Amino acid sequence: MSSHSSSAQFPVARPRRLRRTPALRRLATETRLHPSNLIQPLFLREGIDQPREISSMPGVYQHTRESLRKAAAEAVSAGVGGLLLFGIPIDKDPLGLGATDPDGILQVALRDVVEEVGDATVVIGDVNLDEYTDHGHTGVLGPDGDVDNDASIERLADMAVVQAEAGAHVIAPSAMMDGQVGRIRAKLDAAGFPHVPIMGYSAKYASAFYGPFRDAVESSLKGNRRAYQQVPGNIRESLREVDLDLAEGADFVMVKPAGAYLDIVRLVAEHVDVPVAAYQVSGEYSMIEAAAAKGWLDRDQVVLESLNSIRRAGASIIISYWATEFATRLER
Numbered sequence: 001m002s003s004h005s006s007s008a009q010f011p012v013a014r015p016r017r018l019r020r021t022p023a024l025r026r027l028a029t030e031t032r033l034h035p036s037n038l039i040q041p042l043f044l045r046e047g048i049d050q051p052r053e054i055s056s057m058p059g060v061y062q063h064t065r066e067s068l069r070k071a072a073a074e075a076v077s078a079g080v081g082g083l084l085l086f087g088i089p090i091d092k093d094p095l096g097l098g099a100t101d102p103d104g105i106l107q108v109a110l111r112d113v114v115e116e117v118g119d120a121t122v123v124i125g126d127v128n129l130d131e132y133t134d135h136g137h138t139g140v141l142g143p144d145g146d147v148d149n150d151a152s153i154e155r156l157a158d159m160a161v162v163q164a165e166a167g168a169h170v171i172a173p174s175a176m177m178d179g180q181v182g183r184i185r186a187k188l189d190a191a192g193f194p195h196v197p198i199m200g201y202s203a204k205y206a207s208a209f210y211g212p213f214r215d216a217v218e219s220s221l222k223g224n225r226r227a228y229q230q231v232p233g234n235i236r237e238s239l240r241e242v243d244l245d246l247a248e249g250a251d252f253v254m255v256k257p258a259g260a261y262l263d264i265v266r267l268v269a270e271h272v273d274v275p276v277a278a279y280q281v282s283g284e285y286s287m288i289e290a291a292a293a294k295g296w297l298d299r300d301q302v303v304l305e306s307l308n309s310i311r312r313a314g315a316s317i318i319i320s321y322w323a324t325e326f327a328t329r330l331e332r
Contacts, residue, residue, distance in 0.1 A: 031308065031311055031312045032311075033304075033307055033308055033311045033318075033330055034330060035078060035079030035080055035081065035327035035328075035330050036079060036080070036081040037081060037311060037315075037316060037317060037318055038080045038081055038082075038307075038317075038318055038319075038320060038323035038326070038327050039080065039081055039082040039083065039084050039122075039124070039277075039317060039318065039319040039320070039323055040071075040075045040080050040082070040083050040084070040320070040321075040323035040324045041083075041084045041085075041086065041319060041321060041323075042063060042068060042071055042072065042075075042083055042084070042085055042086070042109075042113075043060075043061070043062045043063060043085075043086045043087075043088060043216055043217065044062075044063050044064075044065065044068050044085065044086070044087050044088065044105055044106070044108065044109035044112075045062035045063065045064070045088040045105075046087070046088060046089050046090045046105045047090045048062065048064055049064060050064065050067075051063050051064060051067040054212065054215055054216045055215065056211070056212035056215045056216075056282075056286055057212045057213075057215070057216060057282055057285060057286055057289075057321065058286075058289055058293070059289065059321075060216065060285070060321050062088060062216065065108065065109075065112055068109060068112060068113065069112055069113065069116045071324070072113045072116050072117050072121075073116055073117065074324055075121065075323065075324040075327075076117045076120045076121050078323075078324045078325075078327035078328045079327050079328075080121060080323045080324055080327050081121065081122060081317065082121055082122035082123070082124055082170070082317075083113060083117075083121055083122070083123050083124065084124045084126060084172065084319055085106060085109045085110060085113060085123065085124065085125055085126065086106065086109075086126050086131065086216075086217060087104065087105035087106030087107075087108070087109055087131060088105060088131055088216075088217050088218055089104065089105045089131065089132055092132055092133055092134040092220060093132075093133070093134055094133060094134060094135065094140065094141065095129075095133070095140055095155065096129035096131075096132030096133040096140070096155065097132070098132045099129050099131075099132040099155070099159045100155065100158045100159050100162050101162070102162050102165065102166070104132075104162070106125060106126070106163065106166075107162055107163065107165075107166040108166075110123060110125055110163060110166040110167050110168050111166050111167055114166075114167035114168075114169075115167075119169075122169045122170055123167065123168060123169045123170070124168065124169065124170040124171075124172050124199065125160075125163035125164075125166075125168035125170070125171055125172065126172050126174055127156050127159050127160050127163065127171055127172060127173040127174065127175065127180075127184065128156075128173070128174045128175045129152070129155060129156065129159070129175065130175075130217070130219060130221065131217045131218075131219070133220065134220050135220060135221070135222075136219045136220035136221025136222065137221065137225065138152070138174070138175035138176065138177070138225065138228070139151070139152025139153075139155065139156070139175055139177055139228075140152050140155055146227070147177075147227065147228060149177050149178050149179070149228075150179075152175065152177045152180075153177050153178075153179050153180045153183040153184075154183065156173055156175055156177065156180050156183070156184060157180075157183045157184045157186070157187040157188075158187070160173065160184045160187065160188055160198075161187050161188060161191045161193070164188055164191065164193040164196050165191075168196065169196070169197075170196065170197050170198070170199050170252075171184060171188065171196055171197070171198050171199070172198075172199040172200075172201065172254075173198065173200060173201060174201040174204065174256075175201075175228075176201065176204050176225075176228045176229050176230075177228065178244075179248065181198055181200050181244075181245045181248040181249055181250050182247075182248030182249060184198060185198060185248060185249035197251035197252065198249060198250050198251055198252070199250070199251065199252040199253075199254060199277060200242075200245035200246075200250035200252065200253050200254060201254045201256055201279075202238070202241045202242045202244075202245040202250065202253040202254055202255070202268075203230060203237075203238035203241055203242060203253070203254070203255045203256070203261070203264055203268060204229055204230060204254070204255075204256045205229060205230045205231075205232050205256065205257065205261060206224065206225055206226040206229035206230060206231065206232065207229075207232065207256075207257050207260070207281070207283075208283065209257045209259075209260065209281045209282070209283030209284060210257075210281055210282060210283060211282065211283055211286075212282035212283060212285070212286045213281060213282035213283075216282065235263070235264065235267065238255070238264050238267065238268060239267065239268070239271055242268055242271065242272060246272065246274065250274070251274060251275075252274055252275045252276070252277055252317065253268060253272060253274060253275075253276055253277070254276070254277040254278065254279060254317075254319075255268055255276070255277070255278045255279070255315070256278070256279035256281060257279060257280070257281040257283070257284060258278035258279055258280045258281070258284065258310045258315070258318070259280060259284045259306060259309070259310070261278075262309060262310065262313040263313075265278050265310065265313040265314050265315050266313045266314050268314070269313070269314025269315065270314065275316050275317055276314060276315050276316055276317070277315060277316075277317035277318070277319060278310050278313070278315035278317070278318055278319070279319040280306065280307070280310060280318060280319060280320040280321070280322075282321070284306065285320075285321045285322070288302055288303060288306065300329075303322050303326060304326065304329070307320060307322070307326065
């Protein structure tokens with residue numbers, strides 16, 4: 001049989017046929033990004049009367065109470081799946097007492113946003129002492145100057161309870177203390193909040209991509225957090241951390257950062273049967289915005305490509321500073 005007749009009998013597949021028109025490309029798309037996959041982080045700053053743009057994160061703001069409500073409503077109108085709230089206090093101290101004050105800045109943010117949007121989206125409280133401590137660590141320090149893990153998880157659990165009392169729909173402990181999820185679960189249950197889920201920052205790496213975020217929350221940290229965040233070169237450690245969080249009662253797990261750790265996102269997504277979140281962190285945001293400002297790349301296309309890469313890797317939840325803006329550009 002000639003090669004010509006063989007080709008006619010068994011036509012060669014041509015993938016480009018499915019790329020010819022926008023409609024065909026939509027029909028053949030394997031992974032879809034929906035607004036409900038996105039979570040918008042928002043910051044409430046104590047003591048300001050106008051929104052304040054974060055210098056290293058152009059387009060992202062420290063909000064007043066009024067502008068926070070407006071930003072939350074805009075996010076809901078865009079269809080985002082959730083809002084992740086951070087509070088920035090004026091006063092800091094060694095124990096981060098503002099974190100557990102019922103009238104502390106994050107509890108104010110939670111009450112305001114829940115009052116504004118109700119159950120139209122998921123309102124999430126960040127459980128971490130770093131914004132509230134004068135030393136900038138995510139827990140409290142022992143007499144030797146190191147982070148005291150067990151004392152820290154008690155403070156974090158108390159923080160989770162006051163957030164639940166303020167109306168948080170989900171609690172997201174990000175301090176990377178051993179046993180934090182289990183202690184938070186126990187205290188939430190005992191306080192009458194067994195229905196409040198926990199989103200564990202399970203695989204959180206000691207990354208240099210967090211720099212702009214520390215500007216955003218006016219971190220007091222001197223030094224680093226390598227003693228309790230994960231080693232960037234490690235893979236198996238992530239699965240161990242994920243398994244520990246799930247055993248302690250986590251309802252979601254998270255990988256942070258997202259872009260430089262897509263292999264970990266994929267690994268975790270294949271390993272668990274709970275929703276997987278990935279945090280597209282401040283450094284990822286700022287790099288793209290800076291390059292776009294120079295005219296070096298197509299901002300909108302690169303943002304969408306980066307979001308789709310995280311979704312394709314297996315994350316069903318993506319925390320991104322572009323969530324509200326780009327949710328409006330996605331197919332519902």
